Amino acid sequence: MSNAGPPQGANAPLGGGDASSARESTRAAPRTRVQRRPVHGVLLLDKPYGLSSNDALQKAKWLLRAEKAGHTGTLDPLATGVLPLCFGAATKFSQLHLDADKSYEAIAVLGVQTSTGDAEGQVIAEKPVDFTPAQLLAVVEKFTGPIQQVPPMHSALKKDGKALYDYARAGIEVEREARDVTIHALEVKEIETDEQGRRRLQIHVTCSKGTYIRTLGE
Incomplete structure (x- = not known):
């Protein structure tokens, strides 16, 4: 016997399929994992007002999709100015910047x-x-x-x-x-x-x- 489909007005899943597939389609899609990549060097970031040094570091790390990152000393959230961020192999030299004047x-x-x-x-x-x-x-x-x-x-x-x-x-x-x-x-x-x-x-x-x-x- 042919499938005549759901009665008119029934809540059918978009694109056809059974109820179980409908439930699956309404579930939140899993978050896509960011593919990290090797990034090496120092970024002289002009930290904006109101942003903590760690938040600035994490945003830069996410934008560059860097595997490894670190800063060379913190600025207060209300402070603006140069915040050196080290990526990849450059993190080995972070301590030199931390110890600098x-x-x-x-x-x-x-x-x-x-x-x-x-x-x-x-x-x-x-x-x-x-x-x-x-x-x-x-x-x-x-x-x-x-x-x-x-x-x-x-x-x-x-x-x-x-x-x-x-x-x-x-x-x-x-x-x-x-x-x-x-x-x-x-x-x-x-x-x-x-x-x-x-x-x-x-x-x-x-x-x-x-x-x-x-x-x-x-």
Whole structure:
């Protein structure tokens, strides 16, 4: 006997076939696995504002379909600028970049303290600050050369296998040891006053690895 097909108005699978094939056709298709390839070299990425260094690395790795990748030190999510990414055989030289000196430009807003030490946090204290050129020069000289810094809670530095920013987000402050760093050059490029009357310093810093600019600003 010939198959007359389903009754009119019945839910037949598109293109014919039985009900089981219809159910199979409605299932989500499996995700296609990205075929990785050997990519070797260093990419000087201009990291955009708001993106973490690890997210930037993973996006670049995915776009290039690279088998192996690593960065040479992190930038804060709110920081922009050159983030060297190493791929393939170049990852063997990542440590050389990690140990190298770094250069940063930043704006320090005087008299303002935030919960994170940068513009991302909430203002927790504020007071007017005024200074003379001689006082500013004395501060610059004080923080030039070998100094000690206590790493900020909002950083990727790990304590007992857990990033400090994870503790900070949970409202927990842990003890951190001061670390030796070197400020090779600290230059005040511009001084201005914002709409709220706060003094702002545009600074250029050349420093050793492990230096936290937000801590220097505080």
